[in-house]
Amino acid sequence: MTRLKSVGLIGLGLLLISLVTMAAWLSQNSYLVKIFSSSTAMVFPTAFCFFLAGLAFLLPLYFSPRTSLIRNIAGILIVIIAGLMLIENLFNVSLGIDLAAVHRWYSDLNPSPGRMAPNTALAFLAGGAGLLRTSDNQFYIKPRTVAAVMLTISVLGMVGYMLLLDLAYTWYGFPRMAFMTGFSMSMFACALMLERPEMNSLAKGESNLYVFLGVAVTVLVTTMFVSYGSLRAQDARNTWVEHTYEVKIISDEMAGYLARAGTANERHELDDMAGNIQIKMAELKQAISDNVLQRDRLANLEKLLPGALDTARQALAANAEAGTAKTRVGMAFSPLIQIMQQFRNTENQLLQQRKQESEQSTSSTTMVIILGNMLGFAMLLYAFWLLKRLNAQRSELELALQQANLDLELKVEERTSELGKLNQDLSGFNASLEQRVAERTADLESFSYSVSHDLRAPLRAIDGFGRMLEEDYGNKLDADALRYLSVIRKNSQRMGILIDDLLAFSRLGRQEVHKYNLDMTALVREVIQESLQQVEKVPEIKLEELPAAQADRALLKQAWLNLISNAIKYSSKSDNPSVQISGSVDGDHIVYSVKDNGVGFNMEYYDKLFGVFQRLHHASDFKGTGVGLAITQRVLTRHGGRIWAQSSVNEGASFFFSLPVGEQNG
Known part of the structure; x- marks a missing residue:
């Protein structure tokens, strides 16, 4: 199977995937929109870009004279769509493209249901540029380079789905790349790889250099975006840890006030604790507005607090024995202390959980930064090694070319010397030939004169005597004799004409031409x-x-x-x-x-x-x-x-x- 047919089959696959996805969006069929239930959906603009790429790979099989035109139109449209999508993501604006075929009927984990992921847009920018060709069917950008960038992005996304590493296919705060998008993007990249022309060893080395440079840049850029997203997420987690710690401190202070209120011996002491409890309760209500469970507990505590305070005040006002009054006050605040203890336990658990998540996030972010930079720098080091190797090969080729030029110059000098000798020999031969031609020309002129004189004289005699016979003895000859005599005269005259034409033809070769x-x-x-x-x-x-x-x-x-x-x-x-x-x-x-x-x-x-x-x-x-x-x-x-x-x-x-x-x- 030729490369062109393989590229055509990939184009057919992209067409089928894109047509099914676009039909699902237009028919509002959520089952066909995404290939896995846990996966993000391939958006309509992404499917349309794959449709254009499929046309660019498939149609040239049947319309080969218009290959460059078809590819350039598809490539330009893909670059425009991807560029607009990247602008929408970076500046968080809507240019209307993200709403194509969505109509707000479908939503998933993406913050913008119809918007292309930024990593997908970057891959399409590279792929669209890789489709563009010149008028003589040459690539503007080396296809293996853009294919390497696209493969890196798509493989990272698919591996992220398989290993449940969301950082590999999503950048914090931006839409996610769908699994089917990564799969289709890898097909797109493979088609560009198959289109590369046959190359010699030096060209292959240069192509590999561009491939690894593309992969290194892609890895570093991806690491940069992932690190940025991870750091933003880490800041958010740290904020939550600090917030939870503040809630814990307030809840601990409120629990202390409740405990002191439950052991109060004097009315003024109880009132002081009640005022502090009200202040801390207001602070807690504001701090836990996002936590439904804790908010319900605090509401229950707030509901029970007035009754407990009334009971404690009555007990202290009855001037009962100190032991009995203290027991009644403690019993009044016991349910509140239990609720507060549950509240504190939950906050402690939440604090530990968020600390653990923050630590894990810090560890994973550090690991992503270290591994991404190590991988990127490893690719760059390998690219530099390839560059050094290419330079060495070029130096060897230049030395070989210089040696070949020296050998060629020596051979040219030898051949020039031989040619000079041959020219001298040829000059001598020409002089000899001219002399022989002159001699032959003289002989030919002598022959021509001989022909014109020696042959014409007998012919004139034959014709003259024939005419004399006709004039003097024509009445004595019978009809046959006269006919024979006429034939003799006509043929002698014709022979004379032939001799004249032959001499004229011969003289043309020697006659000088004056223009x-x-x-x-x-x-x-x-x-x-x-x-x-x-x-x-x-x-x-x-x-x-x-x-x-x-x-x-x-x-x-x-x-x-x-x-x-x-x-x-x-x-x-x-x-x-x-x-x-x-x-x-x-x-x-x-x-x-x-x-x-x-x-x-x-x-x-x-x-x-x-x-x-x-x-x-x-x-x-x-x-x-x-x-x-x-x-x-x-x-x-x-x-x-x-x-x-x-x-x-x-x-x-x-x-x-x-x-x-x-x-x-x-």
Whole structure:
């Protein structure tokens, strides 16, 4: 299974989880809102962010050309939502996003039912940034780094639920991360991890460095927030311990006043104790307003106090025997002393409990701070070790690169020296070759002269004597003899034309090219007039305005003459013969074309089209020697251009040639 398919499956899982959660919020189904009854619910904005992430991972499987656009839109929306949620948490304001799909129908342990937890928002900020890509499909932020941050936050949350450590998934005073949120966030992070490209060892080391730096920063930030929350909770517990201790002191003082009132011998002594009891009772009522049990006990005591005081006053007023009066006063205050003793016992137990909780909180806070900082610093130390290792690898690579550059320079010097020797040898070879070419050229010129003189003389003699026979003895010869004589003269004349074309083709290779700025339209008009002088059936010729070019006028006129004459000749058998001549500038070349509606030719024989003495039609159908196109090709080649053609049988032919755009040299 490829990485892309694995990422797509994770995206499908995120889509299913988010769709079920959002449907539960919209349908107000509390059973589907959270996966465990003891867990906090995944809020609607969190589910929507997972929905966007699922789309970003799944849709590129089917819409690969728009991968970057889909991911960037999803990433930007996730970053915006997470950022707004973080602002709501930090400043305790509502921007309206936390109320999406809540409608106040659902509540749990979170102080804000629809608000995303701050650690969840931080993870989404990292994940949304990890989705963003450039126009060339490159990541803005290394995916393994943000994935490490997200995994740290999500794994801490899930482990906290499993081990009942609320500090791992909640920050004091803020909404809690849901277990399903941590699970889905880990899926999100794994998808980003799978998307990382294949890397070499150095790139892997650099990626691992960013991973551990991300984990270290996340652990330290989490430790900071957890420590802050724990310290605030510890302050609250210490406040409660101090409050309980104050209540205990007041209750002890009130118990003492009750005991002294129960042993009073004089009326004024009893009244003094009654006044003190009333004062302490008022202080206790204010101090225990949050404790229902103690408040009920104090209310009962307050209810019994007037009766006890009346009984004690009556006993002291009757001037009874000292022992009897004291007994009656003690009996009157005995129920009050018992209630107060229960009150004191409860406060003592509450004080011990809160002291124990405070001590445990202090211990756990200290442990969290120590372990978090140790883990964070351990990650940082490992990251620094990786950095040192990477620097060492880079140094080794730089040394190896320097050595490779030195070796390359030495090899370049060796090859340069060898190339210099080869250039010297090549210069000598070129000089020798030029000398041989000059010798061969002289031989060729001698041969050309021999051909033009030695072969033309016999041909002229054959043609001349044949003409003399026709003129002097034509009336004495029969019809067959006259026909034979005509064939002899025509073939000798044709042989002369072939020799002239061959010599012209040979001379092109030696003729110097002088380029001038030519008015190509005027030149072609001149060629058309010459081509139509001996034509029986004049075609319709359409000449467009042609761009000027730098070329040898004589040579290019010969090329135009060959092409236009051929177009007129091969379209002569058409009902309405026509020839079209046009030209245009194409980049650094000028392209001209000659098109006709004649017999055309079969493209299977295209390779013979520009060969010397190569003909694609029988001589009895169309006159010619088969040298014209070869001459045209050589003319254009010497100008730095080229020629090509397109055709179909009985559908005409199109010949194109190009000349470079250049400056004249004459």
